[in-house]
Amino acid sequence: MKRRTSEAQRLEEDYLARAARALAGEPEKTDILQSIQDHIAEALADKPEPVTLSAVAEVLERLGPPEDYGRDAPAVPMAPAVNDLHGCFLGAVELYKRNFLTLIAAAAIFEVLSLASLLILLGPLTGGLCRMFLNAQARPDKRVVLSDLFSEFNHFWPLLGASVLSLPAIVLGFAVMLVPGFLLGTLWMYHAFFIVERGESAIESLRSSWHLVTGNLRWNLLVGLILLAIGFVPGVLGLHGAIPALIVMPLGWMVWGYAYLQQRQTAPTPTVAT
Amino acid sequence: MSQVRRGLLELCILNLLEKQTTYGYQLVRQLEAVPGLVVTEGTIYPLLSRLKRLGYLSSQLVESPQGPARRNYVVTTQGRQYLRQLNVAWQQIVSAVNGFIQ
Numbered sequence: 001m002k003r004r005t006s007e008a009q010r011l012e013e014d015y016l017a018r019a020a021r022a023l024a025g026e027p028e029k030t031d032i033l034q035s036i037q038d039h040i041a042e043a044l045a046d047k048p049e050p051v052t053l054s055a056v057a058e059v060l061e062r063l064g065p066p067e068d069y070g071r072d073a074p075a076v077p078m079a080p081a082v083n084d085l086h087g088c089f090l091g092a093v094e095l096y097k098r099n100f101l102t103l104i105a106a107a108a109i110f111e112v113l114s115l116a117s118l119l120i121l122l123g124p125l126t127g128g129l130c131r132m133f134l135n136a137q138a139r140p141d142k143r144v145v146l147s148d149l150f151s152e153f154n155h156f157w158p159l160l161g162a163s164v165l166s167l168p169a170i171v172l173g174f175a176v177m178l179v180p181g182f183l184l185g186t187l188w189m190y191h192a193f194f195i196v197e198r199g200e201s202a203i204e205s206l207r208s209s210w211h212l213v214t215g216n217l218r219w220n221l222l223v224g225l226i227l228l229a230i231g232f233v234p235g236v237l238g239l240h241g242a243i244p245a246l247i248v249m250p251l252g253w254m255v256w257g258y259a260y261l262q263q264r265q266t267a268p269t270p271t272v273a274t
Numbered sequence: 275m276s277q278v279r280r281g282l283l284e285l286c287i288l289n290l291l292e293k294q295t296t297y298g299y300q301l302v303r304q305l306e307a308v309p310g311l312v313v314t315e316g317t318i319y320p321l322l323s324r325l326k327r328l329g330y331l332s333s334q335l336v337e338s339p340q341g342p343a344r345r346n347y348v349v350t351t352q353g354r355q356y357l358r359q360l361n362v363a364w365q366q367i368v369s370a371v372n373g374f375i376q
Contacts, residue, residue: 038298258352
């Protein structure tokens, strides 16, 4: 990095500190701040050392007020709602192929711990699956990290609460007739993502998922049907632990994750850091 | 208006990156060719992060001869599919608006 005069250094540090405050609650805060720092470094690359206050001030002025970073809630009005099942499967298969063994191991651990804990860990582990997916799809090498499965125990109570509230209703719905269980399962299928990504409470997350699904009901019902068909719901409910299920289940998780990512852009912007 | 500009920025970023992998600063310089699109250069970074989070972009660090490593952005398979939809939507908007103008 080029040496700055002390005033220039202070100005830059103050700008970055204000940007950091503006980005409080933004999941990608570190990434954005690093990009801003890289931008400043690039813009000053051809300036003589020590870089002066006016040179830094000019670069920062072009970047814009640091408070604006926190105002980015890009509704992107021209962007169509993405209902791209083909895309979900392409992304899911890519992740699945790259992480086959890790995902099988994750499925086995998920099933064993969920059943051994009498489903108490089902919710927190589902949160871990969400984090595992979100982290993997954001990485350039798309690597799944097994320890992510246990990374959401900081949201233990909301995840457990949502699981306690939703699971009996879904199971009962399936037991009475298939359709009510399927409908409830689909309406609440994204709740764990809302807890993991936005720090929502159990009830808020169920409500957010409900709104997200009903906002695009037909497409999400189709996704729910596909997930049901490939054994996702039976796996989550711990109704079978056979080896074929362990192989198929992770693919369902990945499709589920990509479906959420596609639908998420129609949901309100996150306000809580994770 | 700022929302429309952000939508346009997203469209331009994805189209530029699909043609050529590049880093943030270079992308800003290219986008400045469109009058009025980049009001403040910093706007682009939250947008790039968001596109990455949605799975439309990935990034990789590449060594630079002129300073710190650069974060190059690449459009993912999912991003390309999304871009195709965006381009279709954009063409429809342009042709409808042109209809009003004529």
